[in-house]
Structures are given as structure tokens and as C-alpha cells.
Amino acid sequence: MIEDRMVSLLDLSPAFSTRRRGAETYIKLLPLLQDGPVVLDLDGIDLMPVSFLDGLMLRLMEGGHAEDVSFKATDSLAVDKLRRLSGLRGVDIFLHCPSGRLEKLEPRNLNAPQVYYRED
Numbered sequence: 001m002i003e004d005r006m007v008s009l010l011d012l013s014p015a016f017s018t019r020r021r022g023a024e025t026y027i028k029l030l031p032l033l034q035d036g037p038v039v040l041d042l043d044g045i046d047l048m049p050v051s052f053l054d055g056l057m058l059r060l061m062e063g064g065h066a067e068d069v070s071f072k073a074t075d076s077l078a079v080d081k082l083r084r085l086s087g088l089r090g091v092d093i094f095l096h097c098p099s100g101r102l103e104k105l106e107p108r109n110l111n112a113p114q115v116y117y118r119e120d
Contacts, residue, residue: 006041008041008043013025021052026056042075043072043074061089067092070094086105086107092104
């Protein structure tokens with residue numbers, strides 16, 4: 001089995017502001033996913049709206065790679081955004097804990113409209 005590889009999100013994107021940036025990050029992540037599962041490290045990012053993560057997750061889901069990505073985040077706000085994303089998209093999201101344990105995040109249910117990424 002190929003071990004998960006840790007990749008800092010800071011190495012994949014210069015900005016984390018929009019759904020489109022998330023989709024662009026997926027394109028940069030795709031070659032790494034060809035070699036197996038990846039752990040995305042969210043630490044060190046000061047501003048990352050849910051829309052960025054949503055754009056990334058939508059593309060991961062469309063490409064069949066949602067299960068190939070887990071996350072590392074020590075910031076409680078980042079973890080909460082992942083929980084919201086899990087509830088919004090109905091996808092299981094896993095977090096690498098400081099103890100080394102992999103934890104399935106409990107989704108937060110949201111009554112929000114579904115938004116889908118469309119490239120023009």
C-alpha cells in the first residue's frame with residue numbers, strides 16, 4: 001500500500017479566495033493523486049473561505065478522487081469549514097489528528113442551496 005503523502009496547500013495555490021481557485025488547485029493536485037492518496041495540510045493559511053474548499057471538493061468528487069484526499073488542520077476554524085463542507089456536499093471528510101489518528105469529521109447540516117462549479 002502506498003502511504004499517504006502530506007502536501008501543503010500553500011504549495012498548490014497562491015490564493016484561497018474563491019470556488020474557482022479551489023478548482024484550479026484541483027488541477028495542480030491531480031498529478032499527485034495519480035500516485036495515490038494525499039493529505040492536504042491546511043495549516044498556515046490565514047484566510048480560506050468555504051467557497052475555496054467547496055470548489056476543490058466539487059472537482060475531487062467529479063474526478064472520482066474525493067476518497068483519495070484527507071486533511072490536516074490544527075486550526076478549529078478550518079476544521080469547522082471542513083465539517084460544513086461535509087454537510088453541504090454529503091461527502092465523508094477525514095482529518096489527520098496530531099496523535100496520528102485518522103478521524104472522520106461529523107458533518108454540519110446546513111440548509112443551503114446546492115451550488116455547482118461550472119467552467120465558462
